[in-house]
Amino acid sequence: MSNQQYLSVxxxxxxxxxxxxxxxxxxxxYIKGEISNFKQHTSGHMYFTLKDEKARLLSVMFAANNKGxxxxxxxxMKVLVKGDISLYEAGGQYQLYVKSMAPDGVGDLxxxxxxxxxxxxxxxxxxxxHKKPIPQYPKSVGVITSPTGAALRDILITxxxxxxxxxxxxxxxxxQGNNAAKSIAKAIxxxxxxxxxxxxxxGRGGGSIEELWAFNEEIVAESIYDSDIPVISAxxxxxxFTIADFVADMRAPTPTGAAELAVxxxxxxxxxxxxxxxxxxxxIQEAVNFERTRLTRMERSYAFRYxxxxxxxxxEQLDKTMDRLGRxxxxxxxxxxxxxxxxxxxxxxxHPEQAVKNAKDELQQHAKVLRRAMEAIYxxxxxxxxxxxxxxxxxxxxxxxxxGYGLVFAEDETLVKSTQQVSKGDKIAVSIxxxxxxxxxxxxxxxxxx
Numbered sequence: 001m002s003n004q005q006y007l008s009v010x011x012x013x014x015x016x017x018x019x020x021x022x023x024x025x026x027x028x029x030y031i032k033g034e035i036s037n038f039k040q041h042t043s044g045h046m047y048f049t050l051k052d053e054k055a056r057l058l059s060v061m062f063a064a065n066n067k068g069x070x071x072x073x074x075x076x077m078k079v080l081v082k083g084d085i086s087l088y089e090a091g092g093q094y095q096l097y098v099k100s101m102a103p104d105g106v107g108d109l110x111x112x113x114x115x116x117x118x119x120x121x122x123x124x125x126x127x128x129x130h131k132k133p134i135p136q137y138p139k140s141v142g143v144i145t146s147p148t149g150a151a152l153r154d155i156l157i158t159x160x161x162x163x164x165x166x167x168x169x170x171x172x173x174x175x176q177g178n179n180a181a182k183s184i185a186k187a188i189x190x191x192x193x194x195x196x197x198x199x200x201x202x203g204r205g206g207g208s209i210e211e212l213w214a215f216n217e218e219i220v221a222e223s224i225y226d227s228d229i230p231v232i233s234a235x236x237x238x239x240x241f242t243i244a245d246f247v248a249d250m251r252a253p254t255p256t257g258a259a260e261l262a263v264x265x266x267x268x269x270x271x272x273x274x275x276x277x278x279x280x281x282x283x284i285q286e287a288v289n290f291e292r293t294r295l296t297r298m299e300r301s302y303a304f305r306y307x308x309x310x311x312x313x314x315x316e317q318l319d320k321t322m323d324r325l326g327r328x329x330x331x332x333x334x335x336x337x338x339x340x341x342x343x344x345x346x347x348x349x350x351h352p353e354q355a356v357k358n359a360k361d362e363l364q365q366h367a368k369v370l371r372r373a374m375e376a377i378y379x380x381x382x383x384x385x386x387x388x389x390x391x392x393x394x395x396x397x398x399x400x401x402x403x404g405y406g407l408v409f410a411e412d413e414t415l416v417k418s419t420q421q422v423s424k425g426d427k428i429a430v431s432i433x434x435x436x437x438x439x440x441x442x443x444x445x446x447x448x449x450x
Contacts, residue, residue: 010089017087020094026085031096032104033057035077046073050081050096058095059083065099070112070213078104109209113216116243120218125225131249132230134261135198137269140167141262142197142229144187147172151205151234151255158259163266169197175204180214185223192228200227201258202244203234215242224248234258398433406432419444 033050044063233248252258
């Protein structure tokens, strides 16, 4: 086989692609399936897989085709799509190029409505704590709607009928069509910037979901949420619920209902004022009558008729009081004088001079006691001394020596009490009654005990 019989991959792929593109059965095909592996690129292109129980089909929907979609595809969503089957040459795989998409089972607007409602609810735009109170007596009411619509007419008639003293400011806006949402949001921003309305009514008359769709747009919901002026939504009829109704500070079933909620009924206010005026007048009259009766009773009282007697009675009462005060004060001062005397006595006893005198007296007493005790001890000790002296005198060696006894001392002046203390030839001293005998030992004779 020659080399010219071989095809390049790109040539074969391009040939197959032309086959796909030329086949009318692969153009504008309608397919239903479940979305998986959904991913939207930063360029806006959507890449996903359509699948059913037995097959999968790679799909792409370019940004130019999905730009006007009201809902966002999600994994698991069943959809109806229309597109062309072609070959992606770089990958060598066929895929579906989707040109339009709709939810399978529900409308795309309803799906978009549910998705946005779920998103804003999760963001907290519907929380009651964010709702601003509607002023009870607004001086001016701002109306954001079509200047040519029946809703504006109904609102104007209702407000002028109920509360003609209110100023009505109309902020014209488109309420239907592609630019309606931006127009409504712009009008809300303008009303807040001018800050000349106490409350805003945002709405329009009834219509299909497509005609009311501007009030389901996120830009309108955020404008209402960001409004510093309280907003009453008035879109469609009683059964129509839009995203604006959930975000608004108050929902009205109709534009006429919004006007009734925005302003009170002047006649009812006047009637309430008249009733309150009558009640106040009756209350004042009753108070005046009560005070007048009390004044009359006071004028007829004893004090007003006989004031001098009241004065005399008071003088007498004063005299008695003065007497009682004098007696009481006298008893009081006498009692205080006695207490003072007692305190002076106590103070004198505690005075340092008296304390010194008492100490001196006590010292003299102690001195006398001490002197008597010393004298007694002296006498006792003198007697003991005499007795001991006599005893000592009786035991004195001198007395013994007077009877002929003597004391023998060795040369070292120790008292010789035994023959064992001396030796033959030692010199000893014998102390007798009237002197000392210096002697020398010639012989030692020990006494033989019987």
